[in-house]
Amino acid sequence: MRLRLTPREDSFYDMFADSANNLVTGARLLVELISDGADRAAIAEKLRACEHAGDEATHAIMRRLNETFITPFDREDIYQLASSIDDVMDEMEEAADLVVLYKIEEFPKGVIHMVEVLERAAELTAEAMPRLRSMKELNEYWIEINRLENQGDQVYxxxxxxxxGGEYDTLTVLKLKEVIDRLEDAADAFEKVANIVETIAVKES
Amino acid sequence: MRLRLTPREDSFYDMFADSANNLVTGARLLVELISDGADRAAIAEKLRACEHAGDEATHAIMRRLNETFITPFDREDIYQLASSIDDVMDEMEEAADLVVLYKIEEFPKGVIHMVEVLERAAELTAEAMPRLRSMKELNEYWIEINRLENQGDQVYxxxxxxxxGGEYDTLTVLKLKEVIDRLEDAADAFEKVANIVETIAVKES
Amino acid sequence: MRLRLTPREDSFYDMFADSANNLVTGARLLVELISDGADRAAIAEKLRACEHAGDEATHAIMRRLNETFITPFDREDIYQLASSIDDVMDEMEEAADLVVLYKIEEFPKGVIHMVEVLERAAELTAEAMPRLRSMKELNEYWIEINRLENQGDQVYxxxxxxxxGGEYDTLTVLKLKEVIDRLEDAADAFEKVANIVETIAVKES
Structure with a gap:
């Protein structure tokens, strides 16, 4: 007789899927935030709520981890994966907060492009999480995230x-740079998530 | 008969406590450094000595690790914890060094607030290290460090x-920003220490 | 009878040596890039090719890892080491790319010094990789990399x-700072490689 994973342990997969879906919501709010005529303060507020929901989801995973004896993969990897998903949301929320704090009203085209890269990365991550169950077809996810990250890097x-280039006054340069640095950090954080998934797959292979 | 941990192995707890106490000393020097009329060069020099003492303490832990067969928790975690405590000190020392290099004489109020957050984080970390022995009551430490880090983030x-905001000339903006970025990195590094302690507790649970 | 490591598994050592040798090539291209009268666009192009070669080498290690049952040291550490070597190259390539994008024509002396530190760190890393086989004489490598990193930090x-200091106009300050921040990140990334080697040695000790 082989021990079956209990439903409880299995629930980690759903919890990661929820966390990643929350990133999709967050990334879409970022797209809204930088649209012309958006109510930026209201959207940043929604992103803050989204980040709090993410914190809750992360803590739920940590609590579950403490209660669970047999986990579907290494305890530390569950911990790392949850933390890294959390990091993505933190960067996105910080970018939104700075847009409001600095009262930025106009965005160069590249910023829109960067945020679209984040949206796509969030969608790919959300699609990949359920595949942790079978450890199948994760390859395409890493490859695509790495491709996106390279593309984001070029845009950045x-x-x-x-x-x-001399078009903007210095304070505007500095403010916009703070924001796009957070977006770039969010793209890097998505790559980190993919790297952790890769490490898990390497170990389980 | 059960093998007892030898005194030697047990000494890791004391070594971590020493390293964390060194962070308290460092954070208090930072508070002094930004006070009105402080002899900044002299205090930065003390912080450099403090950072050297921290390096020594880290290397002592690494040497002990190489000599010890049975460790109280995973070798890698001992390594990670020692390194992460070291990282906090490096950021604090770099902040102090930049203050002197840039000849910064006045600090916005928020800087004082950020440094006080670091001081409190150092105290919490120093209080938590002895509790690694029993793995008890570490929960409050993480929660409080995370709360502090969020608070520091708002201040930042x-x-x-x-x-x-337009009050400062550009070079002053850039110099102050370099310093406060190091303070923010130090706050993040304190959170990293807490995360590693959390990982250790998760593994040992 | 004791299982012998097959030649295939043993090949990880050669693969790491190749990756590290690629860093030496990259660092030397950086030295060329900042020389007076260099054809910067052409050299940055070569660095990009070098970075692609590094990506290929990293993926070859990952593929080998997936095919190999018994590895010379922990799977995760092989993964981490390959990734960290890759990170060094990414930072160096990004620095070169920014030099061209920003059309920087003149470099303060310290930049030359920083790049020489990177060249020396690359050479030390390349010399250390073959010693992973015996795990001998790695101590000097860490100590020297740490010394170099400290020296680089002072220069930075x-x-x-x-x-x-007021000599440069603000946009030039910002552009040069972006470049030297990448060089500093490359120096930190070399230290990270050394730290991972240290972790491997600690585990295997």
């Missing part, structure tokens, strides 16, 4: 060159 | 908005 | 003070 560098 | 963001 | 801080 061109945006820096544009910002420093 | 308001400080950025203040810095970029 | 003096360079910041110089940049913010």
């Amino acid at each position: 560098r061109k945006l820096l060159a544009h910002l420093f | 963001r308001k400080l950025l908005a203040h810095l970029f | 801080r003096k360079l910041l003070a110089h940049l913010f």
Whole structure:
């Protein structure tokens, strides 16, 4: 007779899926936030609520981890994966908060492009989480996230060159740079999530 | 008969307590450093000595790790914990060094607030280290460090908005920003220490 | 009878050596890039090719990892080591790309010094990789990398003070700072590689 995973342990997969779906909500709020004529303060407030929901979800995973004897994969990896998903949301929320704090009203085109990259990365991450159950078809997810991250990187560098090109006054350069640095950090954080999933798959292989 | 931990192995707890106490000393020097009329060069020099003492303490832990067969918790976690405590000190020392290099004479109020957050985080960390022995009551430590980190984050963001508000000349903005970024990194590094303690407790649970 | 490591598994050592040798090539291209009268666009292009070669080498290690049953050391550590070597190259390539994007023509002396530190760190890393086989004489490597990183840090801080000293216009300050921040990140990434090697040695000890 083989021990079956109990439903409780199995619930980690659903919890990660929820956390990743929350990133999709967050990324879509970022897209809204930088649209022309958006009510930026209201959207940033929604993103803050989203970040709190993410914190709750992370703590729920940690509590479940403490109550569970047999976990579907290494305890530490569950911990790392939950933390890394949390980090993505933190960066996105910080970007939104800075937009409001700095009262930024206009965004160079590259910013829109960067946020779309984040939206796509969030969707890919949310689609990948249920596949942790079978450890199948995770390869495409890493490859696509890495491709996206490279693309985001190109956009980011061109945006820096544009910002420093002399068109903007210095304080505007500094404020926009703070925001796009957070967006770039969010893209890196998505790659980190994918790397942790890769490590888990490598261990389980 | 059950093998007892030898005194040698047990000494890791004391070594971590020493390292964390060193962070308290460092954080208090930072508070002094930004006080009105402080002899900044002399205090930064003391912080450098403090950072060297921290390096020594870290290396002592690493040497002990290499000599010890049975460790109280995972070798890698001992390594990670020692490194992360070291990282906090590096950020604090770098902040102090930049204050002197840039000859910064006046600090916005938020900087004082950020440094007080670091002082409190150092005290909490020093109080938590001895509790690694029993793995008891570590929960409050994480929660409080996370609360502090969030508070520090709010102060940091308001400080950025203040810095970029037009009151300061650009070079002053850039110099102050370098310093407060190091303080923010130190706050993040304290959170990293707490996360590693959390991982250790999760594993041992 | 004791199972012998098959030649295939043993090949990880050679693969890490190749990856590290690629860092030496990259660092030397950086030295060229900042020389007076260099064809910067052409050299940055070579660095990009170098970075692609590094990506290929990293993926080859990951594929080998997935095919190999018994690895010379922990699967995760192989993964971490490969990733961290990859990170160094990414930072160096990004620095070169920004130099071209920003059309930077002149470099303060400290930049040359920083790049020489990177070249030396790359050489030390390449020399250390073959020693993973015996786990012998790795101590000197960490100590020397840490010494170099400290030296690089001093150069970096003096360079910041110089940049913010009032000699340069603000946009030039910002552009140069972006580049030297990437060089500093590359130095930190070399230290990270050394720390992972140290963790591996600690585990295997």
